Amino acid sequence: MDLPSLAEFLQQIINGISRGSVYALIALGYTMVYGIIELINFAHGDIFMLGTFTALTFVAVFGIDSRNSALQDPIALIVVLLLTFVVTMTVTGLLGVLIERFAYRPLRNAPKLAPLISALGVSYILQNVGQVWKGPSNITFPDIIPETFIRIPIGEQFLLIRWKAVIIFSISIAFMILLTFFVQRTKLGKAMRATAQDKTTAQLMGININRTIALTFFIGAALAGAGAILYGMFIKGVQFTIGFVIGLKAFTAAVLGGIGNIPGAMLGGFVIGMVEAMSDTFLETRWTQAVVFAVLILILVFRPSGLLGQRVAEKV
Amino acid sequence: MQRTANSPQTAGSGSLFPAPKKASRSSMIVAGVLSVFLLLLPVPQLLSEAGIVRLPIRFDQAFLNAAADTAAFTLLALGLNIVVGYAGLLDLGYAAFFAIGTYSYAILASSLFDLHVPFWIMLIVSGIITALFGVVFGAPTLRLRGDYLAIVTLGFGEIVPIFILNLDQLTGGTNGIAGVDKPAIGSIIIGANNDNISFYYLGLLLIALVVFIINRLRDSRMGRAWMAIREDELAAATMGINTTTAKLWAFGLGAALSGFAGTFYGSHLGFASPGQFSFSQSVLILCMVILGGMGNLWGVMLGAVVIYLLQTVVLIQFPTWISNLAKDTDLDFLVNFNQNVRLTDYTFFIYGIILVLFMLFRPEGLISSRRRKLELHPESEKISDQERQDLYDVRETNQSDTDVKGSQP
Numbered sequence: 001m002d003l004p005s006l007a008e009f010l011q012q013i014i015n016g017i018s019r020g021s022v023y024a025l026i027a028l029g030y031t032m033v034y035g036i037i038e039l040i041n042f043a044h045g046d047i048f049m050l051g052t053f054t055a056l057t058f059v060a061v062f063g064i065d066s067r068n069s070a071l072q073d074p075i076a077l078i079v080v081l082l083l084t085f086v087v088t089m090t091v092t093g094l095l096g097v098l099i100e101r102f103a104y105r106p107l108r109n110a111p112k113l114a115p116l117i118s119a120l121g122v123s124y125i126l127q128n129v130g131q132v133w134k135g136p137s138n139i140t141f142p143d144i145i146p147e148t149f150i151r152i153p154i155g156e157q158f159l160l161i162r163w164k165a166v167i168i169f170s171i172s173i174a175f176m177i178l179l180t181f182f183v184q185r186t187k188l189g190k191a192m193r194a195t196a197q198d199k200t201t202a203q204l205m206g207i208n209i210n211r212t213i214a215l216t217f218f219i220g221a222a223l224a225g226a227g228a229i230l231y232g233m234f235i236k237g238v239q240f241t242i243g244f245v246i247g248l249k250a251f252t253a254a255v256l257g258g259i260g261n262i263p264g265a266m267l268g269g270f271v272i273g274m275v276e277a278m279s280d281t282f283l284e285t286r287w288t289q290a291v292v293f294a295v296l297i298l299i300l301v302f303r304p305s306g307l308l309g310q311r312v313a314e315k316v
Numbered sequence: 317m318q319r320t321a322n323s324p325q326t327a328g329s330g331s332l333f334p335a336p337k338k339a340s341r342s343s344m345i346v347a348g349v350l351s352v353f354l355l356l357l358p359v360p361q362l363l364s365e366a367g368i369v370r371l372p373i374r375f376d377q378a379f380l381n382a383a384a385d386t387a388a389f390t391l392l393a394l395g396l397n398i399v400v401g402y403a404g405l406l407d408l409g410y411a412a413f414f415a416i417g418t419y420s421y422a423i424l425a426s427s428l429f430d431l432h433v434p435f436w437i438m439l440i441v442s443g444i445i446t447a448l449f450g451v452v453f454g455a456p457t458l459r460l461r462g463d464y465l466a467i468v469t470l471g472f473g474e475i476v477p478i479f480i481l482n483l484d485q486l487t488g489g490t491n492g493i494a495g496v497d498k499p500a501i502g503s504i505i506i507g508a509n510n511d512n513i514s515f516y517y518l519g520l521l522l523i524a525l526v527v528f529i530i531n532r533l534r535d536s537r538m539g540r541a542w543m544a545i546r547e548d549e550l551a552a553a554t555m556g557i558n559t560t561t562a563k564l565w566a567f568g569l570g571a572a573l574s575g576f577a578g579t580f581y582g583s584h585l586g587f588a589s590p591g592q593f594s595f596s597q598s599v600l601i602l603c604m605v606i607l608g609g610m611g612n613l614w615g616v617m618l619g620a621v622v623i624y625l626l627q628t629v630v631l632i633q634f635p636t637w638i639s640n641l642a643k644d645t646d647l648d649f650l651v652n653f654n655q656n657v658r659l660t661d662y663t664f665f666i667y668g669i670i671l672v673l674f675m676l677f678r679p680e681g682l683i684s685s686r687r688r689k690l691e692l693h694p695e696s697e698k699i700s701d702q703e704r705q706d707l708y709d710v711r712e713t714n715q716s717d718t719d720v721k722g723s724q725p
Binding site: 034038040102103106107110111112113114115116117118120121122123124125126127128129131132244248251252255286287289290293294296297300301304 | 400406456457460462463464466467468470471472474475478479481482595599602603606607610661662663664665667668669670671672674675676679
């Protein structure tokens with residue numbers, strides 16, 4: 001194998017970061033839900049999938065589809081993009097709240113396996129909804145933003161950066177900063193942290209834990225909706241089955257960064273994206289999935305608390 | 317007090333396979349009736365093949381085929397029950413061991429490398445191979461707790477099918493391995509000419525054997541150690557149980573059973589393909605254990621039968637039944653419903669709804685172990701004070717034994 005040139009290497013890092021941005025946004029939802037009720041929300045990936053479908057349906061209202069993409073007027077473009085984010089995130093957010101209310105809340109005091117199976121059931125339901133809604137085949141997501149590149153010369157080669165990658169990266173970073181601010185600085189965020197630490201005590205302090213948990217699900221699912229739009233714009237092919245694998249990778253990212261840890265989830269997302277990109281180029285594509293999960297297992301065996309997580313003493 | 321009175325001679329021996337507690341009269345009757353029913357299940361088909369009776373419903377080879385596969389999944393559910401139900405270790409990648417078991421048999425007993433190791437030897441060999449994989453994988457990971465273990469096993473469950481797919485020299489890649497041997501006794505080949513009945517009986521035999529072993533294992537020192545770990549790992553360790561060893565045993569034995577099941581399944585199907593062992597397969601087996609009632613052998617077996625038939629027969633046939641019903645009865649709403657809704661599109665929807673509703677209304681499963689029922693419904697009137705007492709002070713008479721030997725598991 002030839003050694004990769006510097007340009008190739010940098011190119012893959014950039015690809016990895018942009019792919020990782022999407023994982024990162026979805027990972028935030030996993031990490032928040034796990035942080036507050038210790039549930040691996042298997043339905044989260046499918047909420048993401050329905051998010052891509054919602055965005056697809058919504059932009060079609062403005063005549064954007066796979067044949068007729070990219071609005072020419074920049075102001076119209078920004079307005080439509082903003083509206084798409086608002087609508088998709090609201091829809092997925094409400095879906096998340098609905099699922100929590102009917103499938104998880106009644107099981108909050110049941111043994112751990114019960115909500116897990118319930119989550120798997122919800123995942124099957126959502127996949128079926130997606131299949132009936134958009135059919136079983138692969139759909140091409142339209143270019144909402146026109147495809148343009150930044151070219152940076154390195155030696156004799158060029159580094160190609162898609163403008164979309166820049167946008168995706170900045171949007172996901174913006175969301176993470178907003179979320180960190182919300183959790184660390186606002187009263188509701190404080191309530192969330194208190195509930196995660198000890199539900200009973202939080203309740204005694206006058207926190208409405210039902211509302212706090214619902215809010216957590218709303219934010220997590222809404223971020224999955226945002227991730228869905230970015231995924232659609234960047235990777236394009238969407239299908240009713242994508243939720244599972246993407247969800248699993250995002251979950252890997254959440255664990256990698258230290259579950260329950262917001263910056264950790266972002267970092268994990270970027271790392272997973274980069275591992276994938278590297279493995280795609282320097283190994284064979286067919287091994288990529290195995291590499292990702294091998295990284296997951298190694299991290300858990302040698303550093304179970306994740307990259308940024310802190311070792312917590314076991315509650316007895 | 318029946319149970320406590322029985323225990324000194326039984327569990328007191330301290331051997332790996334103590335005699336099980338005397339079963340109550342009613343459960344003996346249930347087991348008897350059930351065994352007779354299961355043994356006689358293929359009889360209608362035999363009679364109709366011989367031309368003696370005409371069957372009103374289609375009770376054909378396809379049904380017996382499903383019954384034989386159900387037997388394989390029952391074995392799997394029994395194996396996972398050791399890991400999840402007894403030792404309380406959540407394994408989300410159990411299908412990986414199933415895959416290893418099936419492929420071990422398919423590689424060593426097919427024309428791929430022209431190796432034709434007999435089925436009966438392979439039952440043991442696949443069991444040993446999967447157990448080795450279980451121990452090698454379990455040794456570094458089993459110290460992880462709860463959900464982390466679940467995630468690691470999930471990762472393992474994803475990696476194994478990828479390896480099977482990519483190591484095409486060994487496994488045939490996407491094509492899988494065809495022409496896997498059928499079991500044979502002397503010159504008689506079981507399941508020749510797609511005869512599912514003998515496979516069905518072979519499955520029953522294997523299940524009976526496994527149930528016998530597990531039943532004894534449960535009351536052994538190891539079995540009690542598993543349950544102690546499930547209830548409270550820290551307390552169990554403090555009581556001198558070597559939790560790592562006990563967990564490894566649970567993992568290894570669970571894996572060995574999947575090797576068993578895989579051999580049976582591979583020989584029945586006649587081929588092995590990488591698509592059979594996905595995450596949804598692991599979920600399917602886990603659902604069998606939990607919906608059936610984890611920790612309870614009868615429950616787990618019932619769960620396996622119900623879920624497997626639900627997924628492969630009921631949900632598939634359901635649309636046909638509705639449309640037949642609509643034709644026969646001519647009820648307006650049924651006819652309209654049948655015309656407007658294509659039910660085949662909604663099978664997973666229905667499956668998901670069943671899972672969720674089940675967890676909401678009966679989280680302990682169809683037939684639950686009493687301890688679990690007590691955990692979930694502490695105020696239930698059906699549990700008498702005496703039983704409550706029994707559950708928590710198991711075998712007081714046995715204490716001296718545990719005290720002496722408990723420190724060296």
